[in-house]
Amino acid sequence: VNRFHWHLTDDQGWRIEIDSYPGLTEVGSMRDETIIGRNSGEYDGTPHGGYYTKDELREVVEYAKERYITIIPEVDLPGHMLAALAAYPELGCTGGPYHVIGEWGVFDDILCAGKEETFDFLEAVLTEVMEIFPSELIHIGGDEAPKTRWEECPLCQSRIKELGLTEKDGHTAEHYLQSYVTSRIEEFLNEHGRNIIGWDEILEGELAPNATVMSWRGMEGGIQAARMGHDVIMTPTTYSYFDYYQAQNIDEEPFGIGGYLPLEQVYSFEPAPDILSEGEKRHILGAQANLWTEYIKEPEHVEYMILPRLAAMSEVQWMDADKKDYEEFLERLPRLISHYNKLDYNYATHVFDVHGVYTPNFDSNALEVEFTTIDDADIYYTLDGSDPTESSIKYEGVFTINQDSEVRAVAIRDGVKSKLLNEMVNVNKATYKPIELLTTPARNYEYAGAGMLVDGLSGKSTNYRTGRWIGYQGEDLVAVIDMLEPTETSSMEIRNAVVTGDWIFDASEIIIESSDDGNSYSTVASEKIIDKNNDHWADISTHKISFEPVTSRYYKVSVKCSRMPSWHPGSGRRAYIFVDEIKLN
Structure with a gap:
């Protein structure tokens, strides 16, 4: 772990002093207020800002150099530039007015690719960046750049016509216009002895000749780039985003963006998958852990989010895949944690808690429960919701549940209890029955698949990345449950996790059908759902x-996705839907 990727610019603030464009820090470094929570619509009313002077940045570079760490700066372009546009509105397609935004997300206003002034600006900024940072690699972002303004901008359309760009291979002319921007900036940096890194969106269109791809939206972009002969840094959200929660019970965690990335999942990451040839694997430079800090204000919170997950990522980096062993890692970890204690680091302690694994068994029609701890500590549990003590049932091995239960478990070491593990199991007539999905979940949100919908376990919050919610992107969920014998039902319950800020909406319609033979179905009931909200919820x-x-x-149960309403940035598009359980009674 000897690279520090420093994200220095974004819509919410410009954080690096640039002499040739002083407005970037005079105007662009300050926002009037910041949204409370996750795009709640409520703001704190408090101005927020600040930036690093060049002297401060050079001091950090030298500090890193003394510790053999290279800092890779990022100036994100052409999107995530609202802070720059607020200072220099002439660099946008519409001319503004723009302001430094106080909420998180993706915004339509980006740098205008049809203006030469844009390239003058970028070259001047990057020249000063190179004067501060000696890194051979300069990150230029390239992610989340909507093409809405370019589609409407006469100057961008004129540039597209001048360059002869057209729609092809599933990409629009505007995608190829971004490729032009990327290639032009790459050529400029190459002339100064530097090379670019870009997020995997730079694959949309034509990939710049010498670009390194940072694959964050899964590993597919990195695999594609490696096969094209480009270097790759793997940093998929599912393994590498350390701003994600470390525990499913988020009520006991510091507030965060969401997600779920436990220590074991980090350790399981293999950045050079076997789907690549040995030659292609050589293009995988390694993995990167990302810590985005929208919701992180204190250094102690930073430490809590990265430790001990950083130790797991370190072994991902420096150990061969066939030599990694999570159990051995756990045996070594307490020695490392003793150093955390000496240094007074505020590390996360989830690794010492009871870890529960719940597996539906469709042969025995029951839920198998397994508990583990890092050090094989004694575990005690109850099934009636009472707090366990040393007088409770001592865990001796896997056991099964086939009725409503409230599972509670603790590890007890020298009379001291770990954090309480608490899990509700709700059994209905469909629970632990064979189930088949007739439609395909979104790649990153399939988790354990169809069985999740009948395992008796429900999502504890709207955190849809915990593995309790199965997700569909613009598709309907259609599932068939085999009750094994004719079974009378008179009600069905479905729960949707809704996070409209993340383009996840309620279902638009739910339909239940029945069949005696599994081939011919009759509609039993249906319900159309009208979302009357006019703002994020x-x-x-x-x-x-x-x-x-x-x-x-x-x-057969069908949960139909919605089209996003006119007030939403995704207006007219089919939304995500997330479902945790199908209950039949």
């Missing part, structure tokens, strides 16, 4: 449908 939306009793062996 986040909650668990519960839908219970009652109907006249029906007796059938097979039940």
Whole structure:
């Protein structure tokens, strides 16, 4: 771990002193207020700002150099530039007015690719960046750059016509216009002995000749780039985003962006997958852990989010895949943690808690429960919701549950209890019955697949990345449950996690059908759902449908996704839907 990637510019603030464009820090470094929580619509009313002077940056560079760490600066372009546009509105397609935004997200206003002034600006900024940072690699972002303004901008369209850019291979002319911007900046940096890194969006269109790709939206972009002969840094959200929660019970965690990335998942990461040839694997430079700090204000919170996950990522980096062993890692970890204690680091302690694994068994129609701890400490548990003590049931091995239960477990070391593990198991007629998905979940949100919908376990919050919610991107969820024998039902319950700021909406319609043979289905009931909200909201939306009793062996359930409303940035597009459990009674 000897590279520090420093993200220095974004829509919410410009953080690096640039002499040739003083307005970047005079105007662009300060926002009037900041949104409270996750795009709640409420703001704190407090101005926020600041930037690093060149002397301060050089001091950090020297400090890193003394410790054999190279700092890779990032100036994100052409998107995430609202702070720069607020200072220099002439660099945008519309001319503004723009302001330093006080909320998080992706915004339509980006640098105008049709103006030569834009390239004068970027070259001047990057020249000063190179004067501060000796790194051979300069990160130029390239992510999350909507093409809305370019599609409407006469100057951008004139540039597209001048360059002869057209739609092809599934990419628009505007995608190729971004490729032009990237290649032009790459050529400038190459002339100064530097090379570029870009987020995997730079693959959309034509990849700049010497670019290194940083793959964050999964590993597919990195795999594609490696096969094209380009160097790659793997940093997929599912393994590398350390701003994600480390525990499913987020009520006991510092407030964060969401997600779920436990220590074991970090350790399981293999940045050079076997799908690549040995020659292609050589293009994988390594992995990167990302810590975005929208919701992180104190150094102690930073430490809490990165430790001990950084230790796991370190072994991902320096150990061969066939030599990694998570159990051995856990045996070594306490020795490392003793150093954290000596240095007074505020590390996360989840690794010492009871870890529960819940596996539905469709043969025995029950839930298998397994508990583990890092050090094989004694574990005690209850199934009635009472707090466990040393007088409770001592865990001796995997056990099964087939009825409503509230599982509580603790590890007890020398009379001291770990944090409480708490899990609700709710059994209905569909629980632990065979289930088949007829539609395909979103790649990153499939998790354990169909069985999640009948495992008796529900999502505890709208955090849709915990593995409790199965997600679909613009597609309907359609599932068939085999009750194994004709079974009478008269109600169904479906829950949707809704986080409209992340383009996740409530279902638009829910349909239940029944069949005796699994081939011919009749509609039992349906419910259309109208979302009357006119602003962002986040909650668990519960839908219970009652109907006249029906007796059938097979039940087909369809949960239809919504189209995003006119007030939403994704207006007209099909939204994500997330479902945790299908309950039939």
